[in-house]
Amino acid sequence: MNLPSLARFSERLLAPLYSTPPTRSHNTESIAIEGRNLSFSFASRQVKFVPILRDCSIRIPSGQFWMLLGPNGCGKSTLLKILAGLLNPTSGEVCVKGPKSFVFQNPDHQVVMPTVEADVAFGLGKFNLTNDEVRSRVSRALHAVGMSDYMQRSVQTLSGGQKQRVAIAGALAEACKVLLLDELTTFLDENDQMGVIRAVRNSLDTSAEVTALWVTHRLEELEYADGAIYMEDGRVVKHGDAASIRSFIEARQAAYIEEINS
Numbered sequence: 001m002n003l004p005s006l007a008r009f010s011e012r013l014l015a016p017l018y019s020t021p022p023t024r025s026h027n028t029e030s031i032a033i034e035g036r037n038l039s040f041s042f043a044s045r046q047v048k049f050v051p052i053l054r055d056c057s058i059r060i061p062s063g064q065f066w067m068l069l070g071p072n073g074c075g076k077s078t079l080l081k082i083l084a085g086l087l088n089p090t091s092g093e094v095c096v097k098g099p100k101s102f103v104f105q106n107p108d109h110q111v112v113m114p115t116v117e118a119d120v121a122f123g124l125g126k127f128n129l130t131n132d133e134v135r136s137r138v139s140r141a142l143h144a145v146g147m148s149d150y151m152q153r154s155v156q157t158l159s160g161g162q163k164q165r166v167a168i169a170g171a172l173a174e175a176c177k178v179l180l181l182d183e184l185t186t187f188l189d190e191n192d193q194m195g196v197i198r199a200v201r202n203s204l205d206t207s208a209e210v211t212a213l214w215v216t217h218r219l220e221e222l223e224y225a226d227g228a229i230y231m232e233d234g235r236v237v238k239h240g241d242a243a244s245i246r247s248f249i250e251a252r253q254a255a256y257i258e259e260i261n262s
């Protein structure tokens, strides 16, 4: 499998390395993404175990847009990859609704076909759909991400954010239930950043079936989220609604600045 098609990983294309049966929920809320007591360590030449994640538990209700924040190196991408089934946890359990899709940071690794329409239709070959069904799914998915006018465009002419939106449309066309999005706005200018984040928000608003977890460094993006998780040093420090997580991080940053200025 080459790099671009790996970047369009979906659990149907690549069997998950790790999965667990669905769990019971004690309340009526349906949970789309759950990790229980997840720990993860690397083995290095010098040290047998380098702990990266320590006893992380998260629960994300279906149909919601959640964000995962924390300082560089705290383990956000590692946690996301474990939820995607791309890495095995050292211990703990994962339960994520399928089909799920993982969208990577680099927009140039997201698109694999020459035109937007062909790219969004790329993953549909395995479903045995009629041409009309394929066209209808592609058109609905492009509409959800605000890219309907670009159907015939060459993917090489798209901006980074437009490529990310096409990749998300590809996942939606495959009826993906969970989107795992790893720092998509890192390489984008402000306009493109907003385009991608609004595309995800709109995709969730148009289909109650889709749940998204978005890794970011940008506090301002929390405005679009229903909930958020804040990590530090491999641990989940706080988990809750987006506004309270934002206040918590701002207070944490203010205390840190005060400390280094004192």
Ligand SMILES: Nc1ncnc2c1ncn2[C@@H]1O[C@H](COP(=O)(O)OP(=O)(O)OP(=O)(O)O)[C@@H](O)[C@H]1O
Pocket: 042, 052, 070, 071, 072, 073, 074, 075, 076, 077, 078, 079
């Ligand atoms: N393949 C690897 N081998 C050894 N250590 C690794 C490997 N991949 C990640 N790490 C380490 O694990 C820790 C967590 O990395 P991760 O990429 O999950 O953090 P992050 O919070 O996503 O960081 P950033 O915000 O900078 O992208 C870091 O200290 C990183 O150096």
